Amino acid sequence: MSISRRRFLLGAAVVGGGLLLGYASTRPSRQSIANRDYAEDGQTFLTTWLRIDPDNIVTVIVPHSEMGQGVLTSLPMMAADELDADWANVRVEQAPATDLFANGVLVKGFAASMGFAAPAFLNRTMDFVTLKAAEIMNMQITGGSSSVRFTGEMGMRAAGAAAREMLVKAAAQAWDVPASEIATRNSRVYHEASNRSLSYGELASAAAQFEPSRSPVLKRPDQFTLMGTSVPRVDIPAKVDGTAQFGIDAMPEGMLYAAVTTSPVFGGQLQSVGNKDAALQQRGVVRIVELSDAVAVVADNYWRANKALALLQPVFSSTDADNRSSTDIFADFDAALDNGERFEDVVVGDAGQALASTADVITANYRVPFLAHAAMEPMNCTVLFREGRCEVWTGTQDNLGIRGRVATVADLDENSVTVHPFYLGGGFGRRLPMSTNTIDQATLIAQQFDVPVQTLWSREEDTRQDYYRPAVSSRFRAGFDSSGNLVAWENAYIGKNEPVEAAHIAYSIPNQKIDYVESPTHVPFGAWRSVAHSQHTFFLESFTDELAWKQQQDPLQFRLSMLANKPRHARVLREAADKAGWSTPAPAGRARGIALQESFGSIVAEVAEVSLTDDGRVRVEKVTCAIDCGRVVHPDNAASQVESGIIYGLTAAMYGQISIEQGRVKESNFHDYEMLRLSESPEIQVVLLESEGASIGGLGEPATPPISAAVSNALYALTGQRVRELPLKNYRFLPPPVERGAVDA
Amino acid sequence: MIELQINGETRQLDIEPEMPLLWALRNELGLTGTKFGCGIAACGACTVHVNGQAIRSCVTPVSAVQNTQITTIEGLSAGGLTPVQQAWIQHQIPQCGYCQSGMIMAVSALLESNPNPDEQAVANSISNVCRCGTYPRISKAIAGLIANRTDTPFVDATAEASV
Incomplete structure (x- = not known):
């Protein structure tokens, strides 16, 4: 949807x-x-x-x-x-x-x-x-x-x-x-x-x-x-003394708090609620509200509401997805890629013909799991209905959109709804107007009251009721001609998403066939920082790296050789590589990887320098990023956004995994949906480039896509192990480099 | 009745002894600078000072902090911005800003208790989650605070003095 x-x-x-x-x-x-x-x-x-x-x-x-x-x-x-x-x-x-x-x-x-x-x-x-x-x-x-x-x-x-x-x-x-x-x-x-x-x-x-x-x-x-120029940001003073107001901080007079449990299997309907009497007898509890797919306890304090909620025994209807797991979903993806109807994304030349005439066809299959957004401010929305009007207090990526949504859910004219804007405790796509399950619940719950009600999700609900970054599988075939030129690129992937060009490549390859296959799941999905670029850049730039090693070429030079017609792309690659010291050996025990992607109007290259911990886990020591966003309005904030995008993408690469078991999300909170922390945060160097006459490019998202491939490519350079599925937490790497160049199947 | 000393004031609250301090602060006292992030002490957004030490208020029952001096982000700068808050502005650290109250409280308590923490001590102590990825700037700010340390306390001086 x-x-x-x-x-x-x-x-x-x-x-x-x-x-x-x-x-x-x-x-x-x-x-x-x-x-x-x-x-x-x-x-x-x-x-x-x-x-x-x-x-x-x-x-x-x-x-x-x-x-x-x-x-x-x-x-x-x-x-x-x-x-x-x-x-x-x-x-x-x-x-x-x-x-x-x-x-x-x-x-x-x-x-x-x-x-x-x-x-x-x-x-x-x-x-x-x-x-x-x-x-x-x-x-x-x-x-x-x-x-x-x-x-x-x-x-x-x-x-x-x-x-x-x-x-x-x-x-x-x-x-x-x-x-x-x-x-x-x-x-x-x-x-x-x-x-x-x-x-x-x-x-x-x-x-x-x-x-x-x-x-x-x-x-x-x-x-x-x-x-x-880098004028100080206007919002920062309020964010160091605790006065900045986020949606969760709204406190209109007489407000009550709602804690909610939604059907853990997406699509399940609430059938009955047991143990209501016990919950209602708890101190501060005002009412139990039953929605079509959720039950809420409304109380005078959020902790009391949540405590009473835990006493309830809601029963949800069974669904077709009750036994579905991530394993099933990926098996469906494979079946769809084997036999499903293919839709054309890009056709250049004749990749099938070119592959048929090359001696050596390189193949690789990649995939990534679902991801939650995990914004630091758990989802919340405060709503008041009074005298035919409605007021809404929430942090959203589209205040007008939320006004329309609340009006629709409440069957009111939009002009009867007032939305009070707040700072967002993280957005990343989760607080876009098409991802409204929290808003819908808050509206329906508050409709039963004449005082404001703040619907606030626990971190567990936030993790388990998200609109997830879709899981994707992607298959590649490529071939070189007898002179060693890459002449064929074939890619088929699951699920066309926005932006439409995410799986397209910048490299000049004479024969390209890029297809997609649809394989819908029951898991709700939405926009996650950089949207489809985050999955596809991992696939494209990891596979490109495989091809470079296969040809025993330097991964930087291999890419440059296919960018003669893309001077801006070539420039960011060179700048990132230069600043990262690409031409000099990495310090002992470390190696570097590089990746490139254009997204949202900006072109980004990142070089990751990695090492291994004693127990074989990856440690990202340093990231060097060059970004050409056309023109820079606020250099310091631009650098901030790039740092942020890298950490967000790196967290996903290292830890991000939402698993489906019995139709529901297994992970629940930061102990099992892990986050990168200060101790693992790499040194980050940002090089901001401008291109005279070019349109200004975005900064909030473009630094996220390349980092997973840059790290994975560095790991290959260090260990000879090729990662074709994220996250990296599921691997232990062996320190001594095995022989490189071979593409392990 | 629960009696708490918060930001130098005595507050009487008719609440359950097991209520986590976080919800007493936010819902009962309207001190919303302290944030809810996870509820299981896994992210640090709710960090406050108890007798100058950083604790995670989402898992700390109010009964455990009676007869202590509690300082929240609102109380930290009651006498003007502290060196940590100033450094946060100088390095333009906050982005969405939601985790920063907890981050500032955690860093302040660390630097007050340990004049010269090494990288490992910082890493062990500051395990707060920031989804905007402000870590590189936080590292620089902490290094600067250690290098340019002055006599100005990092935590609320009244709370520290009463320990």
């Missing part, structure tokens, strides 16, 4: 218009609505995303959620830079979850990234249609590493530049001088010739009389004053 929704968003964008690289702009009607509904006491909106107060405070309204990626800093920087605002007097607010702040730019960005374009003269019409699409689709989404590259580049910068032009026009009119004689800096407008100046605040209401330009002039990179 979640994937079709994700596709629907993209499809709707295409159908709904957009289809262009345009500027965000605001129709006058929207601007006047904003002024009417949201401006207070002399404040004036210049566009939907900017507000300038009479006291010269500029407020940037961000239509994305802050989940640690720094969006509350980077987006305002982009607007403030174009506006020539004084950063010290810029404030940041998260957009309210109303249609007025639907993010049309995001729809356009996704559409543009799919390669569509439309003539400029259609902009005006397209803009309106896109905006409507955004409203309908509840587009306030934070995902796809999209904030800076779409909202920022197309929205925030244009908003800042348009607002600046309006202020200049207002000053020109007030002073009766040509606009060309007017300069702006630090939130003031200057006319040097007459030695006059006015603050933006003084001009704001006059400026708002002008319509925002459809095509404001943006700065050249050499004119940037904020973009490209």
Whole structure:
């Protein structure tokens, strides 16, 4: 379900218009609505995303959620830079979850990234249609590493530049001088010739009389004053003194707490609940709420609710999946790959023919398990129904989407639902609007009360009721011609997912056939940081490494030899390798591996340097990462995101495994769904590269995909053991390198 | 009635002796800076100080911490940001920020009790989970704090003094 929704968003964008690289702009009607509904006491909106107060405070309204990626800093920087605002007097607010702040730019960005374009003269019409699409689709989404590259580049910068032009026009009119004689800096407008100046605040209401330009002039990179600098992040002070408010911290007056047990087998229905009397007699317990697939205890304290919940004996219906295990699922995958209908993903040349004519066909089968997100803040949502209206307190990657979802579940008009945004204690795709089981439960439980109820999942529920990264199997065949050139690449994998290009390769290989086979499971799935790239990059870049060793070629040179037409890819590989000391031997007992992937508009190469512990476990000593994201808005935060993406991917590579047994998830908490910790965290070096004229790329996800292959490839270089299935915790490696070059079957 | 000394104040609570300190802090006292992460002492998000020592409040019954000085993240900086909190800003550590209260409490207690922990001591002591992967910056911050140690205490001085 979640994937079709994700596709629907993209499809709707295409159908709904957009289809262009345009500027965000605001129709006058929207601007006047904003002024009417949201401006207070002399404040004036210049566009939907900017507000300038009479006291010269500029407020940037961000239509994305802050989940640690720094969006509350980077987006305002982009607007403030174009506006020539004084950063010290810029404030940041998260957009309210109303249609007025639907993010049309995001729809356009996704559409543009799919390669569509439309003539400029259609902009005006397209803009309106896109905006409507955004409203309908509840587009306030934070995902796809999209904030800076779409909202920022197309929205925030244009908003800042348009607002600046309006202020200049207002000053020109007030002073009766040509606009060309007017300069702006630090939130003031200057006319040097007459030695006059006015603050933006003084001009704001006059400026708002002008319509925002459809095509404001943006700065050249050499004119940037904020973009490209590392200003301190605005959200950090509240995150070191305990005052930052996450969804779980919401505490509206009179709130009760709900603890929930959901059918452990996905799809099971609640049939009966035993021992209710005992639970109801527990101190603080208010009510037991039975849902179609879950039972909840509502109490005046979460611990009391959870304690009483443990006394209940819920019985869930049996399902077709009651006896299913991971072993069965992977067996189904194999059967589907053997006999299932194949759907074409990529066809170049004739791989079958090429393989038939090569002497030596190299084959390998890979697979990875399901993964949970394990955001640190367990899933929660607080809801209040009162007088026909509904209020929601939660941290989500799409406040508008959640508003729509709650309205649907509660059968209310969307305008009767108010969503209060919070910081997210981790998102990683789990808090996207298509993954709403917690929200649905919270809504249904709270409907039975006239006080706010916080539905809070235990870590066990969080681990066992996720929308998981799908398990995937992937099979490869490849062949070299008699001169040693890689001439055929054949790949078949389970389950087409987003982004559609995840299994495509950057390397120039004349014959390619990439297919997929569908083999649905009963396990719910959703977007997990970098989505399909995290599985496929492990497969693609491990198999590429196998081919390099097979040919007894250096893995770096082997890749470079197939990247003559991809200079940006070649450059990140070289940079990562250079900084990692690739051309010099690794220290004794260590070896290096390299991997490459482009995702979300950024190209990333990572070199991992690994060693073994005394008991044969992998230790990742150092990771060197080069990333070309086109242009860097906030270098320090960019590095932060890269470090974060690497640790997230490394945790999955080393420990990540959700196992299905008897239809349910076996793992439950951090003791059996293990996490990388400080003691195992590698040294990480990040090299940020820019490419003049290139589109800006994402940063939240692209560093995650390559790390599993980089580590696995390093392990092969060190031990001669090829890892074709994750996680690494299931292996013990032998220290002395066995003979390399052979591809062990 | 349970009597607790929290951030220098005496609080009387009509709660069960076995209630974990975490839920007394969050649900009974509204001190939400201390976070719930796992409930089994496996992640450290709920770390607070008891007599200056780091403990995991999700598995610590309130009965076990009567007659002690309890400090939460809210109390740590009552007299201004501590060196650890300042280092967290200097190194721009928090991302989502959810684990950082516990992380800061754990690091503060370690550095107060051990003036010069080696890498192993840090690794053994700081087992808190951060899903955003802020570990490399935390390592740098700790190294800096050790190298540039001053007389400023790392934990709430009143709580430490009363031990």
